[in-house]
Amino acid sequence: MFQKQEVAASQEAQAPLGETTRIYIMGKSYDVPGGLTILKAMEYAGYRLVRGVGCRGGFCGACPTVYRKAGDFRLYVGLACQTGVEDGMYLTQIPFYPAPKPVYNLQQLSPELGTILRFFPEIVRCLQCNTCTKVCPQSLEVMNCIAAAQQGDFKRVAELSFDCISCGLCVSRCPAEIAHYHMGLLARRLYGAHLIPRAAHLQRRLEEIEKGRFEEELIALCRADRQTLERLYAERVIEPEG
Amino acid sequence: MVDEEKKTLAYYPGCELRTRARVLDSSARRSCESLGITLQELKDWTCCGGLVAQVKDNYMALLAPARVLLQAHRQGFKELVTLCAFCFNTLRRASYFLERHAEARRKVATFLEVETLPQVRVLHLLEVLCDRVGIDRLREAVRRPLKGLRVAPYYGCLLLRPAREISLDDPEEPVLMEKLLGALGCEVVDFSSRTDCCGSYHIVTNQGAASQCARAILHSAANANADVLTASCPVCQFNLDWSQSGNGDTAMPVVYFAQLLALALGEPMERLGFDARAAAALERSAAADKGEASREGG
Numbered sequence: 360m361f362q363k364q365e366v367a368a369s370q371e372a373q374a375p376l377g378e379t380t381r382i383y384i385m386g387k388s389y390d391v392p393g394g395l396t397i398l399k400a401m402e403y404a405g406y407r408l409v410r411g412v413g414c415r416g417g418f419c420g421a422c423p424t425v426y427r428k429a430g431d432f433r434l435y436v437g438l439a440c441q442t443g444v445e446d447g448m449y450l451t452q453i454p455f456y457p458a459p460k461p462v463y464n465l466q467q468l469s470p471e472l473g474t475i476l477r478f479f480p481e482i483v484r485c486l487q488c489n490t491c492t493k494v495c496p497q498s499l500e501v502m503n504c505i506a507a508a509q510q511g512d513f514k515r516v517a518e519l520s521f522d523c524i525s526c527g528l529c530v531s532r533c534p535a536e537i538a539h540y541h542m543g544l545l546a547r548r549l550y551g552a553h554l555i556p557r558a559a560h561l562q563r564r565l566e567e568i569e570k571g572r573f574e575e576e577l578i579a580l581c582r583a584d585r586q587t588l589e590r591l592y593a594e595r596v597i598e599p600e601g
Numbered sequence: 602m603v604d605e606e607k608k609t610l611a612y613y614p615g616c617e618l619r620t621r622a623r624v625l626d627s628s629a630r631r632s633c634e635s636l637g638i639t640l641q642e643l644k645d646w647t648c649c650g651g652l653v654a655q656v657k658d659n660y661m662a663l664l665a666p667a668r669v670l671l672q673a674h675r676q677g678f679k680e681l682v683t684l685c686a687f688c689f690n691t692l693r694r695a696s697y698f699l700e701r702h703a704e705a706r707r708k709v710a711t712f713l714e715v716e717t718l719p720q721v722r723v724l725h726l727l728e729v730l731c732d733r734v735g736i737d738r739l740r741e742a743v744r745r746p747l748k749g750l751r752v753a754p755y756y757g758c759l760l761l762r763p764a765r766e767i768s769l770d771d772p773e774e775p776v777l778m779e780k781l782l783g784a785l786g787c788e789v790v791d792f793s794s795r796t797d798c799c800g801s802y803h804i805v806t807n808q809g810a811a812s813q814c815a816r817a818i819l820h821s822a823a824n825a826n827a828d829v830l831t832a833s834c835p836v837c838q839f840n841l842d843w844s845q846s847g848n849g850d851t852a853m854p855v856v857y858f859a860q861l862l863a864l865a866l867g868e869p870m871e872r873l874g875f876d877a878r879a880a881a882a883l884e885r886s887a888a889a890d891k892g893e894a895s896r897e898g899g
Contacts, residue, residue: 472620487647487665488712506647510619534661 383449397424397439397450411452417441417496420526424452436528438496456527458538463545470549472511479542482508484535491529491539497522501529501539508546513554516546610729611678612640613669615688616648622685622835622857624874629684629726629859631873635866636734636742640682643672649688650695660708666695667709667718674719682724684859686834690759690767693723697766725760725769727777727833727858739784744867746786749890750883752861753792753827753853754778755818757799757837772796778831778858785865794821799837815844819851828882831858842876854879 379390382400389404398412413421422439429447439452461478468474475482482505491501500519507515520543529539567573583591618626633640650665669692673681683689699706699718710718730739756775764772775796779789797818800811819841822830830853832838841855860873864883875883 483648483651485648485665486661487650487668488661489664489668500645502647503645506616506645509616509648511616512619 380444380446380448382444382447385451386449391444393444395444397426397437397442397444397448397452398422400444401439401450401452408452412439415440418524420496420524422452423456423526423528423531424450425531426450436494436531438526438528441496456530458527458530458541460538460541461545465548465552468549468553470513470553472509474549475508475511475542475546478545479508479538481535481537482542485509485537486535488534490532490534491537494528494532496526496528497524499523504543505537505539508542513546513550516543517550520544520547608637609639609641610682610724611673611676611680612642612682612684613646613649613673613688613692614642615683615685617685617687617835622838625684625833625835625838625857625859628857628863628868628873631868632859632862632866633726635863635868636730636739638729638734643669643676643678643681646672649691651687651691660705660712663695663699663705663709664712666692667699668713670696670721670723671713671715671719673721678721680722680724682726682729684726684833686725686757686759686832687836689723689725693769694763694766696721696723725833727760727781728769730862731777731780736780736784739781743785743865745865747861747865747883747886748786748788749893750787750861750886751790751826751828752782752787753790753822753825753830754782754795754858755822755830755832755837755841756796757832757834758796758801759834761796778833781858782831782861785861787861790822790825790827792821792825792827794818797821799834799840801836801840804836804840804843811840812844815840816851819845819853822853823851827853828886829854829856829861829879831856831861833858852878854882 378393380393380395380400381388381390382404383389384401384404384406389400391400391403395403398408398415401408411422411424413419417438417440420438424437424439424442426435426437426442427433427449428435428445463478485502485505487502487506489502491505492499492503495501499522504516504519507519520540523540523543525540525544527540530537533539580588580591614626630640647668648665649669650662670681681692683692699709700720706718710716756770756778760769761767761772761775769775770777773796782789794817798814799818800814803814804811819830830841832841832855838855838857841853845851845853854876856875856879860875860879863873864870870880870883
């Protein structure tokens with residue numbers, strides 16, 4: 360049931376031309392070409408989506424969708440731009456998953472377990488059901504990320520949640536009412552602001568800029584004519600890769 | 602003696618040992634290293650489930666401990682060593698329950714998407730030390746005998762009860778910690794509250810009640826003239842320690858058994874995370890012992 364995306368991809372490739380799939384959007388039936396994604400099917404049916412749609416490539420997290428299948432009481436979820444339509448599918452799209460989102464001043468927080476627990480006490484309720492991991496369209500180890508947070512391991516939370524697109528599908532399925540993506544964001548911010556060692560070369564460069572080392576060159580550039588700028592651009596030294 | 606092939610043991614630290622009880626983790630690891638045991642930490646381990654897992658009519662609550670046992674099995678282990686008494690209790694009881702309840706086993710296995718749940722034996726480091734390493738070998742490994750240190754070995758609930766499910770030691774007259782501390786050269790004191798409850802999670806909702814439990818234990822140890830009290834559980838350690846703040850009538854250092862073990866095995870004291878009160882008590886007893894030795898010598 361959670362292998363949706365692979366199924367969708369193969370259906371798109373295999374669906375014979377001219378075959379239609381019957382879906383229901385907000386209760387009304389539509390016959391749409393088979394193999395479409397939920398997003399394309401809704402547009403085919405005449406919906407103009409201004410909210411709850413973004414990159415269409417499975418990366419922005421804007422199109423989480425709730426659906427049901429014929430004869431199945433379960434609620435399924437997926438990204439509308441990544442999930443293929445099926446016969447008898449009932450669709451409801453919501454613009455985002457509401458989850459408690461705390462407001463904080465990052466500079467006043469310290470990178471310790473207590474900070475995470477203050478804003479997200481529900482993480483200790485995790486049952487290890489792993490549903491969050493199964494539903495993640497980014498294939499992140501969401502449950503392990505919560506485990507790392509419980510252990511106060513900010514580096515690991517940051518690494519495990521780095522590719523999170525904040526679609527909120529994990530939140531929609533969590534029996535412990537955890538707001539995984541907001542928690543991950545706080546952990547990454549704490550890690551970035553307080554734990555990663557400052558880059559020494561950046562500090563040096565900032566000092567150079569403040570001392571005015573590049574002023575002259577910048578002023579010269581600002582005063583240069585188009586021809587000079589074009590020549591400089593063509594002759595610029597590009598940093599070698601690697 | 603540890604068998605050659607059993608020298609590497611799968612190890613499950615538990616979340617507390619990553620945060621407040623780091624010193625229990627580090628002192629036990631150092632001790633095991635000097636005893637030639639490798640504690641190999643499970644990869645990607647998750648919370649044991651704590652108290653929730655003990656709700657037996659709710660299979661969801663068994664997922665956390667069952668998942669930890671499955672992780673150990675998948676990483677090639679038949680046994681799993683724990684240090685935190687809470688994790689130990691949760692994992693050992695869940696394992697006991699799952700072994701005996703086919704329905705629970707089937708449902709949890711289905712949820713975890715495995716054919717069958719593996720059987721993984723959950724051990725506490727105390728039993729590894731006493732039964733596998735052996736008291737004689739431990740005694741030989743001691744570099745700095747803690748002579749003259751009067752220790753009150755405190756077990757609390759979770760190492761011992763419920764007795765049938767846990768079966769680590771006698772629930773009324775436990776001996777594991779006494780045997781271990783005796784091998785380290787400590788003078789083990791007998792005190793009546795060693796298996797009483799510390800108040801556990803009541804500390805969160807009813808501090809008065811928890812404090813009352815803790816203070817009865819502390820007084821019992823103080824009356825037996827103990828220099829320090831040893832625990833194996835981060836919650837007990839916290840309750841017993843915290844209950845003394847602001848109350849001047851006991852000043853009983855509460856340390857983990859693993860800290861004393863590492864100290865006796867020759868680890869430098871300053872690396873073992875003793876608080877000021879414990880460090881002072883240890884230095885006092887070491888000085889008194891030296892005085893005694895020089896009097897005997899002279």
